[in-house]
Amino acid sequence: MLRRTILRTIATGAGALALAGLGIAGPLPGTANEARAAEPIKVGFSIAKSGYMAAYDLPALNGALLKIGMINAGGGLLGRPIETVVLDMKTDAALSAKTGAELADMGVDLIVTDSDYDLGAPAALAAKEAGILAFATGAADPKMGVQGVGWQTFTGNGAAQLEGIVMAEFGFKEKGWKKAFVLEDQLLEYNKSGCAGFEAAWTDLGGTIADQDVFMNQDPSIASQIARIKGSGAEVIYLCSLPPGGASAVRQIRAAGIDLPILANVGMTGNFWLDAVPDLTDFWNPTPMSIFGDDPRAEVQAFATAYEAEYGEPVPQAYAIFGYAVIEQWAKAVERAGTTDAKAVVAELETFDGEPIILGPTSYSGDLHIQVQRPLLIEQIVDGKHSALKLWTNAYVPDMPLLFRVGR
Numbered sequence: 467m468l469r470r471t472i473l474r475t476i477a478t479g480a481g482a483l484a485l486a487g488l489g490i491a492g493p494l495p496g497t498a499n500e501a502r503a504a505e506p507i508k509v510g511f512s513i514a515k516s517g518y519m520a521a522y523d524l525p526a527l528n529g530a531l532l533k534i535g536m537i538n539a540g541g542g543l544l545g546r547p548i549e550t551v552v553l554d555m556k557t558d559a560a561l562s563a564k565t566g567a568e569l570a571d572m573g574v575d576l577i578v579t580d581s582d583y584d585l586g587a588p589a590a591l592a593a594k595e596a597g598i599l600a601f602a603t604g605a606a607d608p609k610m611g612v613q614g615v616g617w618q619t620f621t622g623n624g625a626a627q628l629e630g631i632v633m634a635e636f637g638f639k640e641k642g643w644k645k646a647f648v649l650e651d652q653l654l655e656y657n658k659s660g661c662a663g664f665e666a667a668w669t670d671l672g673g674t675i676a677d678q679d680v681f682m683n684q685d686p687s688i689a690s691q692i693a694r695i696k697g698s699g700a701e702v703i704y705l706c707s708l709p710p711g712g713a714s715a716v717r718q719i720r721a722a723g724i725d726l727p728i729l730a731n732v733g734m735t736g737n738f739w740l741d742a743v744p745d746l747t748d749f750w751n752p753t754p755m756s757i758f759g760d761d762p763r764a765e766v767q768a769f770a771t772a773y774e775a776e777y778g779e780p781v782p783q784a785y786a787i788f789g790y791a792v793i794e795q796w797a798k799a800v801e802r803a804g805t806t807d808a809k810a811v812v813a814e815l816e817t818f819d820g821e822p823i824i825l826g827p828t829s830y831s832g833d834l835h836i837q838v839q840r841p842l843l844i845e846q847i848v849d850g851k852h853s854a855l856k857l858w859t860n861a862y863v864p865d866m867p868l869l870f871r872v873g874r
Contacts, residue, residue, distance in 0.1 A: 504542065506549035507806055509534065509576045509793075510569030512589035513603075517557025518710065521738055522581040522785040526603035527552065529769075529789030530578060532776050533797075543797055544804065555580060559588050566592030566600075575806040576601060576796060581623075581785055583607030583614075584654050590615045599808040601796055604788040606732070607655045608869040611835030618808050620815060620830065622792040623754075624837035626656045626731065627663030627864040630706065632752050632842050633729040634667035636858055637702055641727070645676040647700035649691060649715065651707035653683035660706035660731040662871050667862045668704075676700040683711030691715075692722045702726060708733030713742040720746070732842070736783045737852060745850045752842035754788060754825055756854040757781045761843065763857075765824050791825045798823075839863050 511530070513523040534548045542548065551572060553565035562580060566589030569577050577593040579586035581604035593600035594616040602610050602619070606626035611619055637643045646668055650661040665675060677698035679691040695703065703726050707715060712734050719728070720743060727748040735753040740746060755766045757780065769790060773781045781787075798821070799814035800806055815835075820827040826841045841857040 504546040507543055507546050507800075508549050508551065508572065508574040509578065510572065510574035511550065511552040511578045512555050512562055512565040512569060512586075513552065513578070513580055514557040514585070515552075515554040518708075519557040519580055519582060519585060521709070521736075521783060522604055525781065525783040525786035526581055526789035526792075527578075528777055529773065529786035529791075530603065530793045531789075532769075532773055533790045533793035535776065536772075537793070537797055543800055544806075555585070555589065557585060559585055562586060563588035563592055565589060567595075569593075570596035570598055574598065578603060578789070578792060579605070581605060581788070582654055582656055583610045583621075584656075586610065587615050590619045594618055597808055599796070599806075599811055601792045603792055604732075604785045605656075606836075607659055608834070608836045609655070612833065613870065618812055620835040622788045622795070622825075623732075624840050624842070625663070625864060625869055626659035626706075627666070627868055628838055628840070628860060629731040629752050629842065630660040630663030630665070630704070631667040631860045631862050631864065632844070632858050633704065633731070633750065634664045634671065634673070635860060635862065636750065636844055637704075637727075637729050638668060638671045638673050641702070643673070643702040643727070645674045645699060645701045646729075647676050647695050647698045647703045647726075648678035649688075649695070649703060649705045649707075650678065650680045651683050651705075651711055651715070652680050653711065654708075656733065657706040657708070657731070659869075659871070660733075661704070662868060663864060664704045664706070664729075666864070666868050667860075670862055681711070681715065683707065685711065686714075688715055688718055692719060692724065695719065695724055695726070696722070700726060703728045705730045705734070707731070709739035710742075713739040716746065716749070717743045732784070735785075735845075738783065740847075740850055743850075746847050747849055749847040750844060750855075752844055752858070753784045754842065755781070755784045755786075756843055756845060756852070757784055757786075758845075758852050758854070760854045762854065769824060787824065791823055794823050795821065795828060833866075834869075836869075838869070 555561040579589040590600035602621040605621040610621040651657040730751040803810040841859040
């Protein structure tokens with residue numbers, strides 16, 4: 467029998483101070499006891515506790531559990547405590563489908579899936595079959611939504627195209643680069659979509675794609691791609707990838723003597739991969755939050771404080787905030803609907819129009835269950851150290867054909 471876990475509350479000590487920073491009070495006298503006596507709301511997680519996606523999923527899981535703990539500390543949701551079940555899909559699509567089906571059989575009210583479309587969609591499809599709401603933490607492919615998996619699927623992330631667009635606008639407008647080399651990792655649809663967004667915005671601004679090439683994340687060598695970079699005349703490289711292959715690509719580019727600035731996507735956020743490229747410089751990526759204590763938003767700093775108070779360590783990866791935000795917006799919709807019924811909650815989510823959440827203004831519609839215009843924090847790496855630069859809201863908004871473009 468699978469073990470179920472009721473989260474402990476964090477309404478005392480350092481946790482209470484962190485809650486205050488997020489605008490959340492501790493439980494009123496008797497409220498928590500009354501909530502515990504009510505029938506629990508059940509949230510199931512089909513996430514990677516192992517494999518390469520664990521670096522993204524485990525922090526996102528902790529962020530989600532942090533928010534659930536806060537809700538339980540305040541008396542629960544609809545006066546009911548939230549109970550959680552966590553199943554490991556091990557960065558395996560087949561196990562994603564299996565764990566999703568297992569959670570559906572348990573009768574959970576929400577299934578939170580992996581941080582990637584390719585690996586989270588099977589669990590979301592199992593949720594669809596059971597009529598259960600599914601919410602990916604960091605999946606950035608628009609197909610994790612109404613026009614892909616189905617009407618009851620959402621993602622807490624912005625579209626991967628948005629990441630590429632933000633970096634194109636930053637590189638062209640802020641840095642003045644005009645000729646870019648695009649290097650696309652074809653492991654995931656996420657990478658392909660990020661490159662599509664960059665190319666569309668870059669050329670719309672008047673930039674030139676000097677050349678482009680593809681590789682696979684597990685390729686041991688990108689020597690041929692490096693030769694093309696050297697001969698391209700590019701002023702900047704746009705890399706859409708994620709570790710470990712993305713880190714290997716950066717290491718090989720620098721080892722080949724190429725010191726061109728590199729723009730990347732959110733998949734390269736964090737510092738867990740930097741040992742592969744010591745003293746890296748001239749590297750920029752967008753991120754949902756800075757984990758280095760210099761995020762310009764007070765509410766994000768409060769989240770980081772609460773996370774450290776709960777888990778005894780700083781936020782290890784920016785995807786943690788996606789998990790928190792998924793529960794935040796789902797709980798808002800449940801409260802307004804007055805029920806956890808999937809159709810009613812979806813209807814409420816689809817009314818969000820610039821809804822203020824920790825990640826910024828959030829909007830959904832009957833046609834789109836992903837963000838296409840929301841600020842991202844641009845951070846830079848100099849001598850192996852990160853620093854936050856500025857929040858950037860994209861001016862170029864991707865249309866439907868771009869969002870659902872088939873990758874090359």
